[in-house]
Amino acid sequence: DTGVSQDPRHKITKRGQNVTFRCDPISEHNRLYWYRQTLGQGPEFLTYFQNEAQLEKSRLLSDRFSAERPKGSFSTLEIQRTEQGDSAMYLCASSLAGGSKETQYFGPGTRLLVL
Amino acid sequence: GQNIDQPTEMTATEGAIVQINCTYQTSGFNGLFWYQQHAGEAPTFLSYNVLDGLEEKGRFSSFLSRSKGYSYLLLKELQMKDSASYLCAVRADYKLSFGAGTTVTVRA
Numbered sequence: 001d002t003g004v005s006q007d008p009r010h011k012i013t014k015r016g017q018n019v020t021f022r023c024d025p026i027s028e029h030n031r032l033y034w035y036r037q038t039l040g041q042g043p044e045f046l047t048y049f050q051n052e053a054q055l056e057k058s059r060l061l062s063d064r065f066s067a068e069r070p071k072g073s074f075s076t077l078e079i080q081r082t083e084q085g086d087s088a089m090y091l092c093a094s095s096l097a098g099g100s101k102e103t104q105y106f107g108p109g110t111r112l113l114v115l
Numbered sequence: 116g117q118n119i120d121q122p123t124e125m126t127a128t129e130g131a132i133v134q135i136n137c138t139y140q141t142s143g144f145n146g147l148f149w150y151q152q153h154a155g156e157a158p159t160f161l162s163y164n165v166l167d168g169l170e171e172k173g174r175f176s177s178f179l180s181r182s183k184g185y186s187y188l189l190l191k192e193l194q195m196k197d198s199a200s201y202l203c204a205v206r207a208d209y210k211l212s213f214g215a216g217t218t219v220t221v222r223a
Contacts, residue, residue: 004157031209042119042202042213043158056210091157095209101146101165104211106157 003027004107006092012113013082020078021110025094032075033104034067035091036060043091049075050097082114117141117212121203126220131193135201135217137186143207149177149188150202152216158202162188193221 003026013019025032031050035043046065047057051072061067064082069075079086089111093104118140127133139147146165150158164170164179164186176189190197200216 033210035211041215042204043211045210045212048210101163102206102209103148103160103163105160106150108157111155 004092004094004105006090006107006110008110009108010111010113012115014115015084016081018078018080019082019112020076021090021092021112023075023077023092023094023107025073025075025092026096026105027073029094029096029105030072031095031097031102032069033093033095034075034077035093035106037089037091037109038087046077079112082112084114087112087114117205117207119203119205119212119214121201121214121217123215124218124220126222127193129193129195129221129223133190133193133219135188135190135203135219137188137203137214139184139186139203139205139214141184141205141207141212144181144205145208146206147177147179147186148204148206148211149175149186150204150213152200152202154200161201190219195221195223197221 005024007022034046037043049069064080089109091109092107095104121137149161152158162177198221202216203214204211
């Protein structure tokens with residue numbers, strides 16, 4: 001058990017609907033990351049927070065995607081007007097800046113299916 | 116950009132040894148990680164190398180050569196539960212860039 005939790009674990013939605021995912025990092029970790037993984041591929045970086053500040057967004061993250069970490073603890077990832085190409089596993093990870101190796105620990109992921 | 120290559124699949128027998136190679140060409144380097152991922156689950160941390168050489172951790176060892184852009188993960192005394200995908204990831208600054216993963220199948 002890595003301590004990172006994500007909710008929901010699975011989400012099925014119709015094309016055009018909005019969805020929101022939540023990530024609760026390991027409590028003392030100040031860095032939080034979102035990745036997306038499709039079948040047969042490794043995770044791809046989407047965005048990164050240090051405390052409440054969003055410091056980088058990948059070019060993969062279109063304008064339909066928005067992420068927040070309002071109090072520097074949990075984070076949400078919202079996808080507006082979902083498309084079938086958004087179907088993937090969305091993984092959250094957290095780390096402690098300056099910690100040993102600064103290892104990123106992953107949550108169980110939210111598997112999204114857009115019909 | 117980042118380019119990380121690893122074999123797609125490997126098969127080995129229970130009790131044997133398997134070596135998974137990873138080559139990388141990245142803009143920036145701040146450590147190389149290996150993760151294990153069982154189907155439908157999150158990646159779990161296995162090992163970390165930032166200096167050249169071998170890091171040993173029980174049945175798993177990882178090697179790094181920064182000048183060659185090369186790493187390997189060595190799995191010894193394979194067990195059925197080791198059947199999984201193994202992901203090589205390079206950290207540049209703070210974010211990880213992953214290879215596509217190597218699916219290892221352990222046969223009885």
